[in-house]
Amino acid sequence: xxxxxxxxxxxxxxxxxxxxxxxxxxxxxxxxxxxxxxxxxxxxxxxxxxxxxxxxxxxxxxxxxxxxxxxxxxxxxxxxxxxxxxxxxxxxxxxxxxxxxxxxxxxxxxxxx
Amino acid sequence: xxxxxxxxxxxxxxxxxxxxxxxxxxxxxxxxxxxxxxxxxxxxxxxxxxxxxxxxxxxxxxxxxxxxxxxxxxxxxxxxxxxxxxxxxxxxxxxxxxxxxxxxxxxxxxxxxx
Numbered sequence: 038x039x040x041x042x043x044x045x046x047x048x049x050x051x052x053x054x055x056x057x058x059x060x061x062x063x064x065x066x067x068x069x070x071x072x073x074x075x076x077x078x079x080x081x082x083x084x085x086x087x088x089x090x091x092x093x094x095x096x097x098x099x100x101x102x103x104x105x106x107x108x109x110x111x112x113x114x115x116x117x118x119x120x121x122x123x124x125x126x127x128x129x130x131x132x133x134x135x136x137x138x139x140x141x142x143x144x145x146x147x148x149x150x
Numbered sequence: 151x152x153x154x155x156x157x158x159x160x161x162x163x164x165x166x167x168x169x170x171x172x173x174x175x176x177x178x179x180x181x182x183x184x185x186x187x188x189x190x191x192x193x194x195x196x197x198x199x200x201x202x203x204x205x206x207x208x209x210x211x212x213x214x215x216x217x218x219x220x221x222x223x224x225x226x227x228x229x230x231x232x233x234x235x236x237x238x239x240x241x242x243x244x245x246x247x248x249x250x251x252x253x254x255x256x257x258x259x260x261x262x263x264x
Contacts, residue, residue, distance in 0.1 A: 041193075043193075068250070077159060077257075078256060079254045079255055079256040080194075081254075082252075082253075085251070093250075095251075125191075127193055127194070129193075136182055136199065139186075139196075139252055141194045141195070142193050143192055144192065144193050
């Protein structure tokens with residue numbers, strides 16, 4: 038079955054460490070997205086990519102980095118520059134077309150100790 | 151700029167009662183609108199979407215929503231709540247003229263009382 042796979046589901050890291058969250062999709066979607074979710078704040082867009090080797094900053098890109106070397110993959114790195122990285126991170130993809138809805142992975146919960 | 155507001159961060163209803171979750175949007179151009187549901191520690195899944203074909207949209211699990219341009223609203227309803235409806239609900243908007251970004255509201259947590 039097609040879908041989006043995020044890993045790891047739970048991750049702990051110490052302050053000052055970078056961590057990379059994986060996101061893989063086999064839906065053949067062109068666009069991919071990373072959102073951050075905090076209680077009471079909904080989903081905030083970190084980065085998005087509409088084609089391979091191209092991506093754009095969302096509303097809260099500071100302290101994060103991404104790459105899009107393959108259509109299927111859109112990893113997110115949470116760097117030590119991110120001041121408050123503890124959150125639930127959601128990856129999504131979207132079929133090209135104006136009405137296309139987002140398809141989400143199961144999420145990755147990052148806790149900084 | 152686009153934005154989405156959801157009135158009521160938490161809503162409680164009795165089992166069998168009407169569910170009404172409110173969503174208002176702000177968009178300078180005609181929008182596409184979505185409702186998503188999220189169960190604990192999971193990703194979001196689509197309930198329904200408005201793409202201008204019809205103002206009353208029916209979705210999964212008995213939910214529906216009505217687009218009202220004059221009120222800039224897209225409220226979600228279900229005639230009779232079920233225990234399994236307890237979840238977090240998000241309204242989202244994207245612009246017809248630039249559909250790359252999808253903006254989410256803050257969410258409404260629905261509790262169903264037996």
